Amino acid sequence: MLKGIPAIVSPDLMKIMMEMGHGDEIVLADGNFPAAGCAQRLVRCDGHSTPQLLDAILRFFPLDMYVDKPVVLMQVVPGDLTKPSIWDEYKRIIQRYEPSFNGFEFVERFSFYERAKRAYAIVATGEKALYANIILKKGVITE
Known part of the structure; x- marks a missing residue:
């Protein structure tokens, strides 16, 4: 264990985030998403x-x-x-960390699946809400 890292962030998830570069994408997939069938790298976060x-x-x-x-x-x-x-909850969370956030891109279901297949990793969650899938594109550290 390390200080300051939430217990929900597993070692596998932290490793994936550290490996990712600028422009790489990570998918947080809800419980209905075909994560195992789409993922190049799959991180299980069931529950x-x-x-x-x-x-x-x-x-x-x-x-x-x-x-x-x-x-x-x-x-x-x-x-x-x-x-x-x-989606409103996502917006509030994102704005807490990225105050300049200006809204979401919306992608048709099957186009979303194809984009997820190209993502660096997919995190399979236990989320039960419908349309709870979200893709994050990694930026750069400027500090």
């Missing part, structure tokens, strides 16, 4: 919610401020009446 993990990750993980939208969400499928309230 944890995506907001808990997002908050813990953003303590260490800079978002890419050289792109317009460094955070990506899966678009609600046309005809689905779901209104993902978890």
